[in-house]
Amino acid sequence: MEENQPKTGKFSLNYGLILGAIGVIFGIMLYSMDAHYSQDPSNTVISILIMVGVIIWGIINFRKANEGFLTLSEALKLGAGIALVAGIITVIYT
Template sequence: MEENQPKTGKFSLNYGLILGGVSVVFGIMLFSQDMHTSQSPALMIIGIVLAAIITFLGINNFKKANGGFLTLSQALKIGAGIALISAIIAIIYNVVLVEFLDPDAPSKIMDARLGPALEEGTITQEQFEMQKEQSIKFWWMGYPVILILNIVIGLVLGLITGLILKKAKPAY
């Protein structure tokens, strides 16, 4: 008689929705504080820590549901799945942000990114304007990049968590 093994997809979906929801709440909090265009490394670190915690919880709960067993392959699938689902939610939130909540967000973000180079004299005002214009024109290219980077981060988090939690089923 074969055991009813839990599905990695179910855990990826559930924890991806949780991570996506937490990310949207964090994004709304930043928006309400007018910090949504900030380029602070601290905000990126907070996002990665949230992803790490939720990915760990998802993989650990899968392991518990799987009788205490976990393969590295399962951990990688769950990590990538969580990242994919949360990335899709984050992209949808970003589209809503840029299209409805703050249409000037891309311009503000480019000012924050390019401003220091302009102030240091690394680029001229003309170069600043040209780079800003081109970046805003191709803003949509950031969405596939978000998706790919999130999946890579999810794979890394899944790998680390899998290496920590893996436990093979006995051969008998």
């Protein structure tokens, strides 16, 4: 079973790229609506919901690829990896 286990790095990169692209699109959308400097809490809530949704989506798909098995350390590693890749993309965009 250990040989067929999927790697968290592949999932972190794929879903991090997805989250980064969605974040950049959201930023461009806010900029086009001239709302990128607004202190509206709805922008923050939407951004957090997008981030949590993509991270959970990545963790669920990792668990499906691992035949339904997932440890807490794998989930934490996967979530941190997704957030790291998305953060790097967002910093490069900014």
